[in-house]
Amino acid sequence: MTETLPSVSSMPKEAKKTRRVSRSETERAAVRELVKAARARGEDLTGPDGLLKILTKDVLEIALEEEMTEHLGYDKHAAEGRNNANSRNGTRAKTVTTPAAGEVVIEVPRDRDGTFEPVIVKKRQRRLNDVDAVVLSLFARGLTTGEISAHFA
Structure with a gap:
């Protein structure tokens, strides 16, 4: 069973071409x-243990942390999160498979109420497509991290 990320894979071909062309020399550097x-x-x-695998892991974890921040309504370690009804509750390890990076073990954040529904890597989703290209583009x-979150949203 292969799942795709609608926000990533549904980009029109024209937009992908434009994005490639619009990369600046600074980004390439x-x-x-x-x-x-x-x-x-x-x-x-x-x-x-290659660079692509490390970057994939980092981008996915950062995006998940930003999704959790959006879900809870406050940043990690923020004072407004203390004594709140719902708060962060650690992470759990999850292995996802990507076409170019292979198996990547990521840490998925949890909340105390169990109401957090990640978007970038959905619950029970094990296979990611097109993420590798997005990882390279973002880096x-x-x-x-805020811009990465907005990109995946």
Whole structure:
């Protein structure tokens, strides 16, 4: 069973072409630096512990944290979250499979009431498509966590 992310895979071909063309030299330089740094450390770009897998994990976890922040209505460690009816309740490990990065173990945040319904990686979803391309695009653009959340929303 293969599931796709509607917000990612339903992008019109024209928009994808425009996005590729609109990358600035600064964004390309950021990706170039990531690749150079990984190679300098002796890391592979793909494979079990490659750069693509690490970036995929980081982007998914950041997006999930931003979704939790939106769900609860306050930032992590914010004072308004203390003694609130619902709050963060740790994380749980989940393994998802992506076409380019393979299996990626991510930490999915939980809330005390159990009402958090993630969007980027839905409950019981194990296979992600098109996420790898989005991961490279987001890191190339140097997006903040808020911008990453908005992109996936």
